[in-house]
C-alpha cells in the first residue's frame with residue numbers, strides 16, 4: 001500500500017545541456033534514458049539551441065528543454081537525473097564546468113522547493129533567455 005498521493009502525476013520541465021563531445025548525441029541519449037524511466041512520461045521536447053557558456057571559459061553548449069509527466073517525488077527525480085548524468089560520463093560534478101550532460105529540474109509542477117540538494121523553480125531561469133524560449137517551445141506558458 002503506497003501513500004495516498006503516490007500515483008499523483010506532476011508536469012515537470014527538465015533542462016538539458018551538453019558541451020563536451022557529441023553534444024547532440026548526449027542530449028538524445030539523455031532523453032531516451034529519461035523516457036525509459038519508470039514513472040516518467042515524455043510529453044514534448046523543445047528545439048535545441050546553441051548557447052554561450054556561463055562560468056569558466058569552455059566550449060559552447062547545446063541546450064534544450066523537455067516536458068515530462070512524472071509520479072517520482074522531486075528528490076527521486078533528481079536522483080534519476082544524476083544517475084543519467086553519471087551514466088553518460090559526466091565526470092566532475094563541478095558547478096558551471098564543462099560536461100557531457102547537465103540535467104536540471106526547471107519546474108516541478110507549481111511547487112517551490114528549497115532543499116540543500118534541490119532548488120525549484122531553477123534559480124537561473126530568469127537570467128537565461130534561451131531557457132525561457134525553450135520552455136515555451138516545450139509547452140510551458142507560466
Ligand code: ATP
Nearest residue numbers: 093094095096102103104105117118119120122124
Ligand atoms: P546551474 O544551476 O547554474 O544550471 P549546474 O547545473 O552547472 O548549475 P550542477 O553542477 O549540475 O550545477 O549541480 C550542482 C548541484 O545543484 C547538484 O548536485 C544538485 O544537487 C543541485 N541542484 C539544486 N537545484 C537543482 C535543480 N533544480 N536541478 C538540478 N540540480 C539542482
Ligand code: MG
Nearest residue numbers: 017102103104
Ligand atoms: Mg545547469
Ligand code: MG
Nearest residue numbers: 102103104105
Ligand atoms: Mg545541473
